[in-house]
Amino acid sequence: MSASQPLLQVEDLHIALSTDAGSFPAVEGVSFEIARGETVGLVGESGCGKSITALSIMGLLKPPLGLAGGRIRLTGQEIQNLPAAELRSLRGKRIAMIFQEPMTALNPLKPVGRQIAEMFVLHQGASWREAEQKAVEALTQVKVPAPGRRAKDYPHQLSGGMRQRVMIAIALACEPDLLIADEPTTALDVTVQAEIVDLMKELCAARGTAILMISHDLGLVTDICRRVCVMYAGRIVEQQDSEQIFNHPQHPYTQGLVASLPRLGMRAQHGRRKLMEIAGVVPGITAYPGGCRFNPRCSRATEICVKVVPELEALGDGSLVRCHHHG
């Protein structure tokens, strides 16, 4: 088993939101696996639970959010109940994370070179002199021009794209097994985003780092990831190969998303057609409907959808879908 043991296993994860009005399921029964070096995407809209799923893997959930059940295993070892000290040494060393807005994740009072060097000192016991050298190397690897000079810059002196490169350098400094990227390019300009995405792909492929990519942008996720999990209102509703998801989405929600996007090239091919709309609004955590959570917005919904929560069902080709009327 050890040869094929997945790097990360998330099993039946439940995350609860506690408020004065009671406890609400923010994430419910989320399960997925990531093999070594594999790239997996979590796609969904704001509030669907994708980011807190990532935070729970890092052990970074804060009240009012809390783990309410399930297991998270890293190479077989359960990590959801590890003591804080052990979790800390895990973070950065084996699992690293980059965020949407690097400015808030970087320390504004320290030169960026120093912040990268800290990782080597903290996790590898390197001396500061050695670590600073390695930091410049790390900046070279993320293709920061003039890395020796840039290492002495403070975060506010760098552009958004450069900051995100620094974040990637920090995240990959200790060659983690898994990189969690939460909307890493949303705050960037499109041409800069393309470069950062290429950089992430290249570096992680070279090091065999697995990626868990979190985004609302289906196109971006399929560009980076081999496999995509679509989340809606706290549940995974569909899991598919990236190649398939645009052409053969199975869940009505995914189908709606794909059909509602004005994708470049469509008008040239098909003329201007009215975009398909998904009716209604994304429900808030405290007002999730019963049964299938997509049922109030779904054109295929029947009585069973209101009453019974559909199971995540395996289709022949390795994809999974949570719908009574999929296809």
Next chain:
Amino acid sequence: MVDQALLSIEDLAVHFPIGGGLFSKPQMLRAVDGVTLSIKPGESLGLVGESGCGKSTLALSVLGLVDATRGRVMLDGKAVGSEADRLEVARTVQMVFQDPYASLNPRQTVRRTLADPLRLHGVTNGGEVADRVAEMLRQVGLRPDQADLYPHEFSGGQRQRIGIARALILKPKLVICDEPVSALDVSIRAQIINLLLELQAEMGLSYLMISHDLGVVEHMSDRVAVMYLGRIVETGGWREIFEQPRHPYTRALIAAIPDPLTRGLAREKARGEIPSPLNPPPGCTFNPRCPHATDHCRSAPPVLSPVEEGHLVSCWRAEEFAKVPA
């Protein structure tokens, strides 16, 4: 006179002094630097560009909120600027904002948000104001009985509908849409895009569609202008721009879209970062990021010139790129 443009911008430049103190001269930020554009009645023009390209400043000068350093903006045959009648400009051009949360006053009901502008513009009859508010709400897909709610009682998509209603309540001819869907949930965007297109057909509106999302721009525009560091680098019909892009920057924008559908359209990405508009590179401003830049590009700025009927490109090597797939 039959084909008179609703909006015509002629060689517009807007420069801002930045910094500078008692002993230092301020630097000049050339936010917009020689832009010529026009929009016909009922037409929509997509304006594409990234941060610092000057699209927001361009929008402000069309609205008469920023004065031109050079050139002029003509709206419906009249010059826009600090001397123009602000109320008249407001009745001709309106704006839909990006963030539906920040763009509605949290302490005003929807009714006040829509009725106040009407009263300011001389609709004083209470019954008429109420009727127009109700009718406007219906047109944007809200119920008239929702008029007495506050913004926080609506979802993001509904708030954007209110924002659109506010822009249309004065029955303007031109509406500037500044990234109208990029702050919305993905599953809501189609509703707003469809609504904007329906309203355009119904009311005969012209749109200036500012967006970085080329899919949205293709879907909604008749013509497209691509802006980079204060200048238009390419402009033409949507089909020419997206099927035969000539400028390397336009191609880089298309190549940057992570969508399997566009993978065949363009492959060459831009390198590096967008330079500061305070200190633009000499020659063609795109040259440091361009995969095709020559010494000539680094020294002499190209001019926007036609390559086909209605398709203008500002690139020294545009002719070479005519037949080469991007």
Next chain:
Amino acid sequence: MKLRANLAIGGGLTLLSLFVGVFGPWLAHTDPIMDANLMNAELPPSGEFWFGTDQQGRDIFSRVMYGAQISLTVGIGSQLINTAIGTTLGVTAGYWGGWWDDFVNGLTNLMLAIPSLIFALAIMAILGPGLTSLMIALGLTNWSYTCRISRAQALAIKSQGYVQAARVLGYGDMRIMFTQILPNTLGPIIVIATLGMGGSILAEAALSFLGLGVRPPSPSWGSMLSDARETITTAPWLSLFPGLAIFLTVLGLNLLGDGLRDVLDPQSRSRR
């Protein structure tokens, strides 16, 4: 929503003071000025005189009841002046910027550099003692915090989309400031005014104590304290009850201010 203790206690105490301020004359047993009776001088609290009597035999309970009116009038009046000056200067400075902003900032710094009580003393010296001049003096000297906060608020709000939208709709500057900016700055300003009212009541007490405030026969809490200072060891109730009234009112206003801050602070309110 949880019941906030400081809001409840503060609100209760403030309501009590306001009640006393409004209905004091009916609550009082005797006329606070005319009913002097040297036979009753300096009697300790009893069934007849709940709070005892002062040197001239006047009922302290009645004087505290009447005094509430004066203290609260000074508190509210001076804060109205402060808030009007502070928000006008602050909002215009934040919204317009430029030289006007520099000027208002300079003025605010100047006000902050001079101890406000000293400044108020100087104004009182010019205007002469009395209730109106007290209100004016305290109203002219304590607007700097309101000004600072409303300027910061105006700066933040003017870049919001709805202010832009108002400009696009053709609203003039005044209309934008009144309809878009001012309503959204009111939360913190109400908090400051509430807290400031406590400060004004204390300042009134201090100035009256120094003999600059309300003229002697009128019973303000401050002047009562001032009169009582010679007998503090022999007849402590003379100073205890007006002191307690000031303490409870100021405490109530401060708790109310804190509580309002919790409620009105946009960050503690949920967005959707």
